[in-house]
Structures are given as structure tokens and as C-alpha cells.
Amino acid sequence: MPNNIVQRLQTLALLLLMMLMGTLSACSLLPGDQQLQQQQLEQLQDWQLRGKLSVRTNSDSVTGYLTWEQQHQQYDLFITGPMGQGSSRLQGNPTEATLTLPDHDQPLTAPNAESLMAEYLGWYLPIEGIRYWVKGQPSPASKATSQFDDYGLLSNLQQNGWTIRFSRYQQHQGIWLPGLIKLKGYDYTLTLAINEWTLHD
Template sequence: MTYRTLCLLTLTAAISACSTKPTGPITPPPTSASAISKWETSGRVGIRTKEDAISGNFNWQQDPATFALNIVGPFGQGAIKLSKNMEGIVTLAYDDVIRVGSDPAILLQQELGWEFPVKQVTYWMRGLPAPTSTARITNDPQTGLVNQLEQDGWLITYSNFTDVDGLLLPQKMQVSNPPYKVNLIINQWTIQ
């Protein structure tokens, strides 16, 4: 074996050793819906208000300190972006308008006329009551899963769940407080 061949084999072995699995810590999947610290969902949304009815696609990324909710109407029309950064600043962008504040529900009400309790929905999306107030929960007698949750004047109805990394999470739900109604069909969940 020549010196050049030996060097080539050593280099190949060194490169393949560097391309093995990462040795850093691996975060185990959450064991309950309340243990989910970060999540992302996407799917279809239908929103009904006093004067309007909107449908489209949504993508929602949530972690303990920040979130980003994007709603895009049919054919990419009517995009609405609602987000909160690490400093707690909430930004609402729609049409050519950008507004900032500290409470996402207040921004939606002031700018779009929508009643939508964003902070509570971050829990309701996972089939949980928000910890800020009392809630009445009705479970399905056959599955034991929540099928209705009433909290802060809102009725949340769950009609389908999906298995996500061993957890059953909502796939189809309605959040209503007449005349406001939001229907969500979640096509994809990513959880940590």
C-alpha cells in the first residue's frame, strides 16, 4: 500500500467519523399535552365575525416566549400576520398596515373587529383549559378525550383528534362566542 493510498484511507475514515449522529443531548418527546413547550401547527381556518366571513390557510408557531400566526386567504389574498417577539412586543400586519402593542387580542379587536382570545387559544389548541380562569370540561364517554370546553364565555368543541408522537391532539375544533366563530382543521402538528 502506497503512502498516498494510506493517507486517502485515513482521510476517508476521519470524514466518515465526523458524519455520524450528533452527540449533543436529544430532547425526549413530551409525555402529555401540558408538557409541550414548543409547537407548530398548520391547516385550514374559517373565521366568522359580525360583518365578515374569512377562510384560508394558517400556520402557528408557538414557544413559551414568542409566537407567530399567519393566515392567508384563498389564492394568497388577505394575508394577516400576528406575532410576539422576545421583548413581548406584539405586531399585527395586514394589507399595508402594521400595528404594534402588548396584547394580541386587543390588537385584533381594535384593528380588525375580531374577538379572539389568543392567549387562551394557545391552550385550547392542545385540548387544555387556560390556567387563568375556571373552565367546564366535558369528556367523550367512550374515548375519555375532551369533546367540549367552556371558558371565559367561549365554547370550544373538539370533533377529531390525531396521534402526534404518541399524544392525541386536536385535529378539528371550533371556538365560538356568537357572533364570533373560528373553525380549525389542523393538518400538521410538530411538537417539542
Template structure:
């Protein structure tokens, strides 16, 4: 084999190696595709997560609407079945702390130093008081990474997408798109650390720092 042949093969080998490295580099930046196929254990996961009806989280919430951007610290969100107590420190409700208590049929909002505002229509009160919608009936399920139970035609699950680990990555239900990430194991299940809700021009981001299951 003459030197020119060896040189030509050497150049081809180098080009091939560079191409392989380039392809590997591109592959590392490509997002893992989602799938519509339910994992084989999905129903069991929903049942296990649904059984967790008493829990507490802390973290942050951010809201983006066309008119403004709001944020708050979730000092504590305690949920026991349908009953919730949420303590916030935020600019959403003005200066000072705010406590929101209630269930899907009743809500009480108390700002520091003020008399509580009470309503039998939680969704309407939240919309009027803070200026953006919050799906309070479904949120206690969505924040755990599962669809809300279907109780009316509006509650229908339109879409479920899963990541390569078989974890729920995207849910579309009741006119909201909910995206999940940063799952962490907690007892026998994995629970999301980031939940993003979108509806039209509203984007609500919930960052969960800690899950406590009772």
C-alpha cells in the same frame, strides 16, 4: 303443526327481523353521548400535552360573525412557550400575506408591503384591526385540547365533556365554548384536528392539517 301456524310464525319472525334491522339502523345514526366524568388518565393527559410547549401547525381558520364570514390559510403557526409567529394568507386582513407575532403581552401585525402595527394589548388590537375577538392568552392551550391554566377568576373551567374514547370533546372556559374532534395520535398523545370556538354570535373554526412537535 298446520300450514297456517307455520305461516303465522314465519310472519312474526320476518317482522322481528325487520324491527331488529330498523333498530340497528337507527342506532348507527345516533351520536355517541358525551360524559362529564373525567377519564382516569385525564390529569396525566393534561400534564403530557402541557409539556409540549414548542410546536408548529398548518391548516385553515374560518370566522363567522353577524356582519360577515372570513377565512384564511394558516401557512404556519409556530409556538415556543408563550411566543408565537403566525403566517396567514387571507382576505381577513386584505390581500396578500399577514404575519402576527407576539405573546400574551405584546403583538405585532404586519401586512404585505405595510409597516407593522404594534400593541401591548393583543386582544384589543385584534378586535380593532380585524373586527372579532380572539382569546390569544388561552388559545395556545385550547388548540392542543386542554384547558388554559387558571390564573384569575375569569379563567375558571366551567365545564368539561368527554367522548367515548376519553378524549376532550367540549370545554367551557373564560366565556368561550370550545369543541374538539378529529383527534390524531402524535407521539405519546392525541391532538385535535378540528377546534371550534364559540362566544355569543362569534364562531371560529380552526382546521389543523399537520402537527409538528419540537
């Protein structure tokens, strides 16, 4: 066999090997174990996200920027833009919530965040459920109907009167987290586009 043909075959074999190795490497980065994925999310208790949040109703639509820090049961949300009427801060836990508004001298308090936001902002986030949903995880507090994709990632969820869709997953410190979440329920349509995840665990 002529040397030039042998060289071409060797080059072709090398290229095929490199392509195969690249494919295997890419596959190794993909999720695949649904149970392991959910276990990782359950263990993730301390995190921060930054993103853009839009809220739409039948009569209005507002958009703002959100920074959310979660430390186990404690949450701290900083909202800027029209929906926050400037800059607003929501802090609390499952038994108490505090809302700080730019046009109020004193923080406002209530047993839960939803009532505060509905009364003073005109819209609300389902805080107790969404702190799980933003990770791509059903809330353990109530029954849910879940659909997972071929990689074991949550793609659709129905829980507590809300329908949630998840997309744009990316890996952060070995954990796959969604980058785009759309929620519909109670005459609200909420879209959260996450620009940055910071994991503290």
C-alpha cells in the same frame, strides 16, 4: 375427524387469533388515561400547526389559512387569505403583540393581540386561551367547565366566555391532538381545521 374438517378448524382458529391480536393492537393505540393525556399536553410547549381557519359573525364570514408556531410564551401566526387581507403576521408574548399587514409600512404594536386584530382585521383570536385550547387542554389561567370522552380526550369546554368543541383527534409522537376545533363566543363562530401538527419537544 376427517383431515379437511381439522384443517378448516385450524384455519378458523388462526383467523380468530389474528382478529383478536388486531383488536388488542388497535386498543393499545387508543388513549384512555385522562390525567396522563393532560400531563403530556402540559409538557408540550413548542409546536407548530397548519390549517384552515374560518371566522363568522352575524354579518360576515371570512376564511383563510393559518400557520401557528408556539415556543413557550412566544407565538408567531402567519395568516393568508381574505381574513388576513393578503398575508398578515402576528407575533408576541403575554405582554406585547406586533401585527404586520401588507398595506402598512411599519408593524403595529399593542399590549395584546386581541386589540390589534379587532382594530385592524375586524375579528380576533383569544390568543392566551386558544394556545391551550388548540391542544385539547383548558387554559390554566381561569376556571373552566370541561367534558371528556370515554378515552380521556377533551370534547367540550366552556371558558372565558367561549364554548369550544373538539373532534378528529389523531396521535402525533405519542400525544393525541385535535384536528377540528369549533369556538363560539362574543358574536363570533370560529372553526379551525388542522391539517398538520409538528411537535418540537
